[in-house]
Amino acid sequence: MSKDDNLLESLADNEYEYGFTTDIEMDVAPKGLNEDTVRFISAKKNEPEWLLEWRLKAFRYFLQMKMPQWQNFEMPEFDFQDISYYAAPKKKTLKSLDEVDPELLDTFNKLGIPLDEQKLLSGVAVDAVFDSVSVATTFREKLAEQGVIFCSFGEAVKEHPDLVKKYLGTVVPPGDNIFAALNAAVFSDGSFAYIPKGVRCPMELSTYFRINAKNTGQFERTLLVADEGSYVSYLEGCTAPMRDENQLHAAVVELVAMDNAEIKYSTVQNWYPGDKDGKGGVYNFVTKRGICKGNGAKISWTQVETGSSITWKYPSVILKGDNSVGEFYSVALTRNKQIADTGTKMIHLGKNTKSRIISKGISAGNSQNSYRGQVSIHGNSSGSRNFTQCDSLLIGDRCGAHTFPYIENRNSSSVVEHEATTSKIAEDQIFYLNQRGIDTEKAVALIVNGYASEVLNKLPMEFASEARKLLAISLDGSVG
Amino acid sequence: MLQIKDLQARVEDKEILKGINLEIKPGEVHAIMGPNGSGKSTLASVLAGHPGFEVTGGQVLFEGQDLLDLKPEERAREGLFLAFQYPVEIPGVSNMTFLKTALEEIRAHNGLPAFSAKEFMKLLREKQDLVEFNTSLVNRSVNEGFSGGEKKRNEILQLAMLNPKLAILDETDSGLDIDALRIVAGGVNKLRSSENAFLVITHYQRLLDYIVPDVVHILSGGKIIKSGPKELALELEEKGYDWLREVETTE
Numbered sequence: 001m002s003k004d005d006n007l008l009e010s011l012a013d014n015e016y017e018y019g020f021t022t023d024i025e026m027d028v029a030p031k032g033l034n035e036d037t038v039r040f041i042s043a044k045k046n047e048p049e050w051l052l053e054w055r056l057k058a059f060r061y062f063l064q065m066k067m068p069q070w071q072n073f074e075m076p077e078f079d080f081q082d083i084s085y086y087a088a089p090k091k092k093t094l095k096s097l098d099e100v101d102p103e104l105l106d107t108f109n110k111l112g113i114p115l116d117e118q119k120l121l122s123g124v125a126v127d128a129v130f131d132s133v134s135v136a137t138t139f140r141e142k143l144a145e146q147g148v149i150f151c152s153f154g155e156a157v158k159e160h161p162d163l164v165k166k167y168l169g170t171v172v173p174p175g176d177n178i179f180a181a182l183n184a185a186v187f188s189d190g191s192f193a194y195i196p197k198g199v200r201c202p203m204e205l206s207t208y209f210r211i212n213a214k215n216t217g218q219f220e221r222t223l224l225v226a227d228e229g230s231y232v233s234y235l236e237g238c239t240a241p242m243r244d245e246n247q248l249h250a251a252v253v254e255l256v257a258m259d260n261a262e263i264k265y266s267t268v269q270n271w272y273p274g275d276k277d278g279k280g281g282v283y284n285f286v287t288k289r290g291i292c293k294g295n296g297a298k299i300s301w302t303q304v305e306t307g308s309s310i311t312w313k314y315p316s317v318i319l320k321g322d323n324s325v326g327e328f329y330s331v332a333l334t335r336n337k338q339i340a341d342t343g344t345k346m347i348h349l350g351k352n353t354k355s356r357i358i359s360k361g362i363s364a365g366n367s368q369n370s371y372r373g374q375v376s377i378h379g380n381s382s383g384s385r386n387f388t389q390c391d392s393l394l395i396g397d398r399c400g401a402h403t404f405p406y407i408e409n410r411n412s413s414s415v416v417e418h419e420a421t422t423s424k425i426a427e428d429q430i431f432y433l434n435q436r437g438i439d440t441e442k443a444v445a446l447i448v449n450g451y452a453s454e455v456l457n458k459l460p461m462e463f464a465s466e467a468r469k470l471l472a473i474s475l476d477g478s479v480g
Numbered sequence: 481m482l483q484i485k486d487l488q489a490r491v492e493d494k495e496i497l498k499g500i501n502l503e504i505k506p507g508e509v510h511a512i513m514g515p516n517g518s519g520k521s522t523l524a525s526v527l528a529g530h531p532g533f534e535v536t537g538g539q540v541l542f543e544g545q546d547l548l549d550l551k552p553e554e555r556a557r558e559g560l561f562l563a564f565q566y567p568v569e570i571p572g573v574s575n576m577t578f579l580k581t582a583l584e585e586i587r588a589h590n591g592l593p594a595f596s597a598k599e600f601m602k603l604l605r606e607k608q609d610l611v612e613f614n615t616s617l618v619n620r621s622v623n624e625g626f627s628g629g630e631k632k633r634n635e636i637l638q639l640a641m642l643n644p645k646l647a648i649l650d651e652t653d654s655g656l657d658i659d660a661l662r663i664v665a666g667g668v669n670k671l672r673s674s675e676n677a678f679l680v681i682t683h684y685q686r687l688l689d690y691i692v693p694d695v696v697h698i699l700s701g702g703k704i705i706k707s708g709p710k711e712l713a714l715e716l717e718e719k720g721y722d723w724l725r726e727v728e729t730t731e
């Protein structure tokens with residue numbers, strides 16, 4: 001506990017711990033977006049022709065698409081010409097970790113992600129993405145022993161083109177929405193993993209995203225394929241420096257689970273949230289979707305969202321295989337002027353499919369927190385079930401919590417259940433904890449952690465305590 | 481240990497405490513009885529620093545310090561404990577985490593190092609035995625779904641863990657079955673020492689058979705209208721509060 005104490009104290013005047021910048025020579029593309037930008041990125045990455053074509057097609061979609069209008073906030077004006085779409089550290093990273101720029105190693109050390117395999121949490125393999133490129137992926141050899149492929153997206157394109165070609169864009173097609181189209185056109189890197197048949201991935205896989213450069217966006221793509229009967233648990237984390245201007249992060253994540261495969265995907269999102277007055281912060285517009293392609297497949301999303309000035313994301317599951325299972329566990333905490341519009345879509349196509357949605361929104365300050373969830377059970381999806389529990393907790397009376405459930409059930413043998421609650425932290429709960437010697441700040445953190453525990457308990461052990469701390473820190477100063 | 485002088489307090493616009501005087505010395509047990517709504521819980525809340533009550537007059541000294549100047553958590557760390565009449569539920573927070581957090585706050589305040597997990601568990605087991613507290617309740621969320629009696633016993637477990645100087649028990653006996661009452665009272669008796677003190681609020685003489693008070697006070701209409709030895713409780717049970725109201729008007 002005393003460790004947490006120090007943590008809280010040291011952060012009292014430095015609200016965002018990861019706001020530092022790394023001074024390193026970068027290769028940065030000039031601002032602007034047109035077909036040449038797309039060609040430039042593709043060339044930088046020495047991509048095959050088919051991928052360039054795929055990008056260009058996506059870019060043409062992008063040009064025709066409009067901003068979504070349905071979200072519960074005013075869409076900021078994006079000037080897509082005012083962003084640089086490629087920024088990479090100049091020193092080329094080579095085969096081994098020894099060749100990674102020490103400045104970068106140091107950056108990731110400071111973020112609590114040592115890239116030295118000796119120092120890493122055992123049982124966790126990390127792909128570290130810095131601005132537009134992956135700088136290191138750990139434990140690759142160890143994973144390869146079991147046939148598990150875990151590498152940066154760029155390497156996957158070179159080394160496993162068939163796999164990439166087969167699955168890229170099959171879950172989130174480039175025309176899905178304007179941000180997905182933009183990502184498909186200009187994505188620069190990301191992570192790729194393939195778990196072969198019957199293999200239980202021996203480690204947690206994780207990607208750590210860091211935005212560093214100014215005036216850039218980050219557009220990464222993650223593609224995970226779990227073949228028949230395999231299992232993988234994957235975690236992503238992210239931070240960015242404090243900057244006065246807003247930075248766009250438009251990622252795409254695609255998950256494919258074959259027969260009886262299971263993918264557990266966890267996110268701890270801590271992009272820079274902007275300052276007290278809402279200045280700066282990351283615009284987090286992300287499309288994440290998984291498909292339970294085979295029978296008995298399972299995809300489980302767990303997210304803890306505390307950062308970004310705007311979060312717009314709806315990790316979804318298409319339940320195509322019979323008896324497949326989709327889960328979404330979410331904690332979204334907003335404070336100051338943050339906006340979160342997040343939730344999920346569960347699309348039941350197969351028979352006897354099940355989905356479960358547990359969403360915990362926590363709003364403080366002047367923030368706005370919306371849950372938006374769609375559950376649709378198609379005509380052939382008999383014997384299917386959904387359960388949704390959607391809770392909102394308000395801290396103070398200047399914030400807002402909203403729920404937008406869309407339910408569509410076209411099969412009379414299937415059942416959809418939805419429960420929603422809104423609550424405030426009771427003064428008597430705080431007083432009770434005060435009476436036991438616990439100050440109000442800590443009392444609120446404890447109550448909020450308790451409130452979110454059903455979701456936090458779904459995180460891999462190593463990260464659950466980090467997430468708890470993050471919630472406590474994010475609330476620091478939101479009370480009273 | 482505790483000196484209350486002419487304490488007055490109100491909630492919203494309603495005067496509830498209208499001049500309370502009370503002194504408790506180390507090693508003593510005081511009982512407070514009195515009709516429903518007379519202000520017993522209000523007195524407890526005011527002493528603990530509940531923000532819903534406004535002190536409008538008087539003074540309270542706790543170990544020589546001005547108690548009313550301290551925040552609720554500071555009062556707790558100084559050694560004031562309130563076993564609530566209606567303990568609240570805190571969903572999702574395990575009783576164990578809660579106990580550990582509270583204990584460490586108080587220890588840190590007293591300049592003591594944090595317990596290791598092992599030391600903490602040892603203490604917890606010891607205190608659990610003292611109040612015969614069901615282990616499965618320790619792992620559950622604080623008071624969530626606890627029966628009325630289990631909540632009261634949880635208060636006593638916390639009391640045993642935090643080892644305060646002054647413990648105020650607000651109707652800890654109500655809702656307890658006969659056996660539980662004996663266990664809880666037995667626990668309190670074991671915790672009694674020449675250094676600590678108890679203020680026991682109750683409606684029933686029965687509890688005072690187990691926890692024998694040095695003084696019994698009758699609180700009515702926001703004032704202590706009579707104080708006396710433990711026999712006062714017996715007399716009260718026999719004659720009811722009407723008797724006292726007569727006493728009050730004739731005196």
Ligand SMILES: Nc1ncnc2c1ncn2[C@@H]1O[C@H](COP(=O)(O)OP(=O)(O)OP(=O)(O)O)[C@@H](O)[C@H]1O
Nearest residue numbers: 491492494496515516517518519520521522523532
């Ligand atoms: N928050 C409040 N708002 C309005 N009135 C209150 C509030 N809290 C207490 N009161 C009133 O103050 C008076 C004293 O209440 P208190 O709870 O102190 O009584 P008590 O002596 O503990 O009664 P009991 O024996 O029923 O527990 C009651 O009339 C009660 O209704």
Ligand SMILES: [Mg+2]
Nearest residue numbers: 520521522565
């Ligand atoms: Mg009462």
